Amino acid sequence: MRPRHYSADLTAPWKKSAPAPEVPAEPDLVVEEVATGFCGAVIRCEAGTVTLEDRFGKHRAFPLAPRGFLLEGRVVTLVRPSSPAPSRPARTASGSLAVPGARARVARAGRIYVEGRHDAELVEKVWGDDLRIEGVVVEYLEGVDDLQAVVADFAPGPDARLGVLVDHLVPGSKESRIAARVTGAGDGDVLVVGHPYVDVWQAVKPSSLGIPAWPAVPRGEDWKTGVCRALGWPLDTGAAWQRILGSVHSYKDLEPALLGAVERLIDHVTA
Incomplete structure (x- = not known):
């Protein structure tokens, strides 16, 4: 569930106040119901009610009450669409066209490696279907740190291409030097790309979490712990990550630097 973030006009949403903008409850529109905090995508809208589906597949119906929902942090009044929504191809969380009934393909010999478990979980959540x-x-x-040995052990080739996603891949960094050693004398079967963030946490847009920005953490302090402290979260990085991951519903919640890097890796491994 996306963390609840109240703007100035939401301090008392049930009190009389200026009318909120009316938004048609079109399919796939992601909103949060004010009273319960239930966050999900619209799956149908009938006379007087709207049904939402959360990321776990749970359905709940709510009345179309004035000022009853949040859309990107703003109070809105959902209304029934004036006409049935035109049919359109379903899309995956990455934004690509979904293939109804498609079965998973037998795994290729090629692989994509990422630095840590959080990176893998984020990639799975957004690009898993693809x-x-x-x-x-x-x-x-x-x-x-041991990427050279990992690549040598993998033994990439034209039929087993390897892609690697690296955090903090910026000029002069340790990661950039490791990447150069891995790809410098290669024949193109290995691609190392990255994003500029200290950790993949930062690849999630602050607005999706309801925070103004990712905080600056003093040098020498554990970055994730420092983030939790600066945001006033419990000093539990595992729980913090679940909170962050839960705020990601599609590619729209991620920064372009990560989106481009992962798309390049998928293209490389499947070429």
């Missing part, structure tokens, strides 16, 4: 159709397996490394 990866299964393409037969691409994602594995995590628990860091990239």
Whole structure:
């Protein structure tokens, strides 16, 4: 569930106040019901009610009450669409066209490696459907310090291409030097790409979490613990990650730097 974030006009949503904007309850519109905090996508809208589906597949129906929902942090009044929504192709969380009834392809010899478990879980949540159709397996490394040995052991080739996603891949960083050693003398079967963030947490848009920005953490302090402290969250990085991951519903919740990197890796492994 997306963390609840109240703007100034939501401090007392049940009190009389200015009318909220009216928004048609079109299918796939993601909203949060004010009273319960239930967050989900619209799956149908009937006379006087709207039914939402959360990320676990749970359905709940709510009345179309004035000022009853949040849309991207703003109070809105959902209304029944004036006409049936035109049919349109379903899309996966990554934004690609869904393939109804498609079965997972037998896994390719190629692989995508990511640094840690959080990276793998985020990639699975957004690109999982696409990866299964393409037969691409994602594995995590628990860091990239031994990446050269990992690549040598994998023995990439034209029929077993390897893609690696690296955190904090910026000029002059340790990660950039490791990436250069891995790809410098290669024949193109290994692709190392990355994003500029200290950790994949930062690849989630702050607005999706209801925070103004990711906080700056003093040098020398554990970054994840520092983030929890600065945001006033419990100093439990596992619980913090579940909170962050729960705020991601599609590619729209991620920064472009990560989106582009993962798409490049999928293209590389499936070429």
